[in-house]
Amino acid sequence: xxxxxxxxxxxxxxxxxxxxxxxxxxxxxxxxxxxxxxxxxxxxxxxxxxxxxxxxxxxxxxxxxxxxxxxxxxxxxxxxxxxxxxxxxxxxxxxxxxxxxxxxxxxxxxxxxxxxxxxxxxxxxxxxxxxxxxxxxxxxxxxxxxxxxxxxxxxxxxxxxxxxxxxxxxxxxxxxxxxxxxxxxxxxxxxxxxxxxxxxxxxxxxxxxxxxxxxxxxxxxxxxxxxxxxxxxxxxxxxxxxxxxxxxxxxxxxxxxxxxxxxxxxxxxxxxxxxxxxxxxxxxxxxxxxxxxxxxxxxxxxxxxxxxxxxxxxxxxxxxxxxxxxxxxxxxxxxxxxxxxxxxxxxxxxxxxxxxxxxxxxxxxxxxxxxxxxxxxxxxxxxxxxxxxxxxxxxxxxxxxxxxxxxxxxxxxxxxxxxxxxxxxxxxxxxxxxxxxxxxxxxxxxxxxxxxxxxxxxxxxx
Amino acid sequence: xxxxxxxxxxxxxxxxxxxxxxxxxxxxxxxxxxxxxxxxxxxxxxxxxxxxxxxxxxxxxxxxxxxxxxxxxxxxxxxxxxxxxxxxxxxxxxxxxxxxxxxxxxxxxxxxxxxxxxxxxxxxxxxxxxxxxxxxxxxxxxxxxxxxxxxxxxxxxxxxxxxxxxxxxxxxxxxxxxxxxxxxxxxxxxxxxxxxxxxxxxxxxxxxxxxxxxxxxxxxxxxxxxxxxxxxxxxxxxxxxxxxxxxxxxxxxxxxxxxxxxxxxxxxxxxxxxxxxxxxxxxxxxxxxx
Numbered sequence: 001x002x003x004x005x006x007x008x009x010x011x012x013x014x015x016x017x018x019x020x021x022x023x024x025x026x027x028x029x030x031x032x033x034x035x036x037x038x039x040x041x042x043x044x045x046x047x048x049x050x051x052x053x054x055x056x057x058x059x060x061x062x063x064x065x066x067x068x069x070x071x072x073x074x075x076x077x078x079x080x081x082x083x084x085x086x087x088x089x090x091x092x093x094x095x096x097x098x099x100x101x102x103x104x105x106x107x108x109x110x111x112x113x114x115x116x117x118x119x120x121x122x123x124x125x126x127x128x129x130x131x132x133x134x135x136x137x138x139x140x141x142x143x144x145x146x147x148x149x150x151x152x153x154x155x156x157x158x159x160x161x162x163x164x165x166x167x168x169x170x171x172x173x174x175x176x177x178x179x180x181x182x183x184x185x186x187x188x189x190x191x192x193x194x195x196x197x198x199x200x201x202x203x204x205x206x207x208x209x210x211x212x213x214x215x216x217x218x219x220x221x222x223x224x225x226x227x228x229x230x231x232x233x234x235x236x237x238x239x240x241x242x243x244x245x246x247x248x249x250x251x252x253x254x255x256x257x258x259x260x261x262x263x264x265x266x267x268x269x270x271x272x273x274x275x276x277x278x279x280x281x282x283x284x285x286x287x288x289x290x291x292x293x294x295x296x297x298x299x300x301x302x303x304x305x306x307x308x309x310x311x312x313x314x315x316x317x318x319x320x321x322x323x324x325x326x327x328x329x330x331x332x333x334x335x336x337x338x339x340x341x342x343x344x345x346x347x348x349x350x351x352x353x354x355x356x357x358x359x360x361x362x363x364x365x366x367x368x369x370x371x372x373x374x375x376x377x378x379x380x381x382x383x384x385x386x387x388x389x390x391x392x393x394x395x396x397x398x399x400x401x402x403x404x405x406x407x408x409x410x411x412x413x414x415x416x417x418x419x420x421x422x423x424x425x426x427x428x429x430x431x432x433x434x435x436x437x438x439x440x441x442x443x444x445x446x447x448x449x450x451x452x453x454x455x456x457x458x459x460x461x462x
Numbered sequence: 463x464x465x466x467x468x469x470x471x472x473x474x475x476x477x478x479x480x481x482x483x484x485x486x487x488x489x490x491x492x493x494x495x496x497x498x499x500x501x502x503x504x505x506x507x508x509x510x511x512x513x514x515x516x517x518x519x520x521x522x523x524x525x526x527x528x529x530x531x532x533x534x535x536x537x538x539x540x541x542x543x544x545x546x547x548x549x550x551x552x553x554x555x556x557x558x559x560x561x562x563x564x565x566x567x568x569x570x571x572x573x574x575x576x577x578x579x580x581x582x583x584x585x586x587x588x589x590x591x592x593x594x595x596x597x598x599x600x601x602x603x604x605x606x607x608x609x610x611x612x613x614x615x616x617x618x619x620x621x622x623x624x625x626x627x628x629x630x631x632x633x634x635x636x637x638x639x640x641x642x643x644x645x646x647x648x649x650x651x652x653x654x655x656x657x658x659x660x661x662x663x664x665x666x667x668x669x670x671x672x673x674x675x676x677x678x679x680x681x682x683x684x685x686x687x688x689x690x691x692x693x694x695x696x697x698x699x700x701x702x703x704x705x706x707x708x709x710x711x712x713x714x715x716x717x718x719x720x721x722x723x724x725x726x727x728x729x730x731x732x733x734x735x736x737x738x739x740x741x742x743x744x745x746x747x748x749x750x751x752x
Contacts, residue, residue, distance in 0.1 A: 110603055157654035162570040165562035165657075169625030170578075172559065176622035177585055180596030187596075249489065252482050257475060267490040273732030274497065275682050277701055278724045281708055282500050285717070290512040292499065299514070326493065387589050389685060394705075414589045421595045422689060434592035441587045 021127045024134035035133040039126060042133015046140045050149035055129040062122045071115040078112035081105040081190065081203055105202045106192065113183055117174075188431035195426060202428075209432045220420075220429045223407050228440070230317070231412045235385040238324045243378060245325060246332020247370065251362075253333070254340050265337065269330045276327065280394035283323055287395075311400050313409035320410055324391050328381075335377060336370065343369050379448050383441050389414050413437045504721035511708075511717040525722040535712060538723055540696065541703040544613070545680055548699065551617045553677040556624035560672055561665075563628045565657050568635035569643060582626040591685055594619075598689050612690060612697040619686045620679050634668045634745060635661060667745035674738045681731055700727055 017023075024032055028042075035041035040055030065071045082103025091098045136146050147155070156164040188209055192202040212218040253264050271279060286292050287309040294306040309319045343366065351361050371378075392398060392415050398408030406424060407416045413433055421430035499516070504525055506518035529538045567575060597619060601607050606615045642664075643656050651659070662669070680687070684701035691697040698706070704723055707716040 106599065107603060110599060158652040161653040161657065162566035162572045162575075164654075165566045166578075169559040169563050172618075172622040173585070173625045176597055176600070176618060177593055177626070180593035180600060181585070181588055183599070184592050184596040249486075253486065255479075255482065257479050258482060258486075264486050264490065268493050270497065270732070271493055273735040274728045275701075275731050277682065277684055278704065278728055279496065281704065281720075282496050282724065285511060285708065286496060286499070288512070292513065292516060295512070295514060296516060330493070383587070389591070393685075414591070417589060418591060418685070421591075427595070430595070431592070434589055437589045437592070438587055442584075445587070 019131050019135040019138070021131055024130050028130070028134045028137070031137060032130060032134045036126070036130055039129040040133070042130070043136050046133070046136035047146040048132075048136050048149065048152070051132065051152060055125065055132075058125050059122070059129075062118060065118065066115070070111070071118065074108055074111040075115050077103065077108045078116075079204070082108045082201060085201065102201070104200055105190075105198075106200075109186060109190070110183055113186060114179065117179060117182075184431050185435060186431075187427050188435055190428055192428045193426045194424065199425065205428075209428050212429070213432055213436070219404075219406060220426070220433075223405055224433075224436075227407050227411055227413060227416055228436075230410070231386055231440075234317075234321065234388075234412060235382050237321045238328065238385040238388065238391075239378060239382045241321065241325055242328035242332050242381070243374075246329040247336050249329060250333045250336040250340060251366070254337065265333060268333055271327060272330050272334070276390055277394055279327070280323075280391060283326075284395050287319065310396055313400055316396050316400060316410045320392060320395055323395060324385075324388075327391065335374065339370055339373050340366070375448075379445055382448070383445050386412070386437070386441055386444070387414050388412065389418065393418070413440070500721045501725055503718060504725050506718050506721075509715055509718065511713050525718045526726070529719050529722055529726070536695065536698075536703055536707060536716065538700075538703065538719075541698050541700045544697060545699040545701075548613060548616045548620065549677050549680040551613075552620035552680060553673055555617065555621035556627075556676040556679075557669065557673050559621065559624035560628055560631050560676075561662070561669070563625045564631035564635050565661055567628060568632045569640075569656070569661065570653070582628070585623075585626050591689070594686060594689055601690070607690060612694065615690050616680070616687060616697075616699070619690065620683070621676070624676065631665070631668055631672060634665060638664050665745075667741045671738050671741040671745060674734050674741070678731060678734055678738075681727065 025036075031045055032042050035043075038056065039059040040052035042052070043049070043055065044052030066075075082105050084102040086102040087100045088097045089100050139146050189204055189206060190202045191198050191205045191208070193199075196202075212221050213224050215221045249268070252258070253261055258264075288294070289306040289308070289311070294303075294309075297303045298306065308315050310316055347365050348361060351365060356364070389412075392410055392412050396408070396410045398411035398415050398419065400410075401408040406420065406426075411419070414437060417430050417433045417437065420426045420433060502517055505521045505523070506513075507520035507522035507524065508518070533540075566572070567579065598607070601615045601618070605611070606618075638661065642660055643653075646656050646660055647653070680699060681701065684699070684705050687699045687702050688705070691699070691702060695703075695706075700723075704720055704727070706712060707720040707723070713720075
């Protein structure tokens with residue numbers, strides 16, 4: 001009877017994983033059901049003692065952390081984020097006031113989220129344990145050989161090698177990328193900021209910070225629109241000026257009659273080889289009011305007063321875009337040169353026979369081909385420029401800063417995020433800005449990528 | 463008539479060439495001038511950031527010597543060794559991570575493969591230091607922002623995210639024919655042996671590229687190091703050190719030394735960079751053929 005049942009189940013699940021969680025719960029029987037509570041029981045009773053014990057140890061470990069350790073305390077405090085302030089308590093024995101540590105919301109939030117993640121992990125291991133117990137039981141019942149611990153371990157070097165290889169990188173990403181992101185994102189819903197004097201104890205405030213971002217009365221909100229606009233303008237010019245100027249230079253170097261091609265490219269690509277922060281700091285020093293560029297211009301009598309590279313908003317904005325060209329054009333040249341050489345020569349020959357001139361050839365052959373091939377590159381450049389911390393921070397540090405503002409006139413969303421968190425400790429608003437930067441990036445890359453030729457028609461130029 | 467127009471064409475082409483050469487020369491001057499200026503400044507005898515002449519009036523080696531002898535405020539050799547140590551450790555870890563992830567994604571079919579790749583894409587869309595501040599809090603909660611543990615924190619920062627930067631390596635591994643793996647497995651190789659004995663040797667140029675790229679990370683970055691090491695100057699890396707040399711309190715004395723330091727750092731980094739380019743081209747040019 002039970003045999004026909006399993007067969008029926010196997011038939012129903014044919015094509016799918018026969019050892020899914022659902023199948024295990026439906027057809028597992030008492031032992032598998034019991035192993036839902038005592039993880040690993042199914043394995044232990046079916047010849048996989050060590051594997052079962054490992055599952056059990058994980059379960060016990062997590063429960064010990066939650067109930068004997070502090071895990072559950074932090075989860076319980078998570079809704080309020082703690083409200084005990086630091087207190088002075090009179091110690092009669094010593095005759096002094098002693099300080100009793102109060103709650104620290106920041107730690108409660110961190111440990112609370114970490115504890116929730118550990119519970120999620122336990123659920124994941126739990127379903128693994130149930131399925132694995134069911135599998136061992138089914139195999140034993142069908143008379144197949146149940147893999148012992150050593151053999152099971154050996155599969156980690158063969159068909160399960162991905163488990164062995166992925167565990168460390170994934171754990172590192174989970175702990176040092178995903179957990180911090182969740183932590184930071186949750187800060188966007190609190191009032192964790194130096195402004196409210198809530199650096200120790202803070203509370204959930206729901207969507208207030210997002211409302212503040214769009215209200216013109218808030219110190220952050222009144223600048224958000226400006227900074228977002230400037231970020232997009234910057235990313236647009238930084239990307240497309242680099243692309244077109246770089247392409248132009250690459251094309252003229254690529255002309256048949258030009259000699260010493262390697263030398264020209266080599267000179268221009270030296271800026272890539274030199275660490276970016278070094279060259280940017282040098283340029284900053286050169287552009288200072290008393291820097292060498294202003295000095296030379298003043299001495300030659302071309303100008304009377306120093307050019308306000310860092311004190312006038314327009315000058316500063318143009319300056320960062322121009323200097324970004326200086327940094328970025330060599331990269332474009334390197335990218336474009338290879339692609340130019342890949343364009344089939346017959347296309348140009350045919351065009352010449354048809355009487356097309358150089359400009360027409362460029363517009364109808366070179367440009368479409370390059371846009372097609374380079375769209376992913378341009379998108380990466382664009383998103384990279386939205387996130388371009390180095391150029392802005394090292395060149396202008398976001399200056400000029402108007403009095404009363406938190407963001408300077410050349411600040412991008414990312415440098416603003418940096419200032420709000422690291423310098424000004426307005427963590428809640430910093431987190432909101434971070435989330436918006438993500439939204440902007442996601443929208444820009446999805447929209448452009450989906451409407452690009454290389455996505456719609458992969459075969460166009462093949 | 464025909465001859466004349468040919469001559470006209472030639473003249474036209476010649477003018478175009480001359481204009482191009484002039485244009486390229488100007489560009490090269492603009493691109494190289496700042497570097498030339500810094501090299502000259504690093505030999506300048508004197509102090510201060512602002513000078514009245516483009517080239518120094520007196521030349522000296524003092525600045526280079528001072529970098530290696532004057533430890534009163536900024537200890538350049540120590541910063542160099544800090545960065546070197548962190549770079550070595552994090553480059554070993556990140557290279558292993560990248561290889562492991564790329565191999566798993568490229569050669570093994572498993573259920574969470576696509577979800578993993580999508581998650582990696584989403585993660586890269588978040589601004590890098592949105593998580594950085596949180597990473598700092600986590601490291602602080604773990605007690606790793608004091609004393610020598612700062613090195614460990616820095617290594618973690620530079621290498622922990624390596625698992626999402628698999629694209630180049632995975633793309634390269636995808637070009638290795640699957641038939642090689644299958645043949646080896648028919649001969650009785652385990653996948654581990656395929657990984658160590660077939661895939662890794664075939665990826666050699668790409669592995670060198672990866673090693674150098676991740677080695678260069680800590681030399682180029684200054685944001686993470688600045689947040690984690692902060693004002694504890696004995697744990698500064700080269701980039702924060704150079705950054706701080708231009709801060710108000712140091713710049714008067716340290717500007718010329720900054721130039722010397724910049725030159726000293728740029729030389730090995732540019733050599734390493736040129737090596738990565740060579741490896742990359744070698745890898746792309748000599749992709750394994752079926």
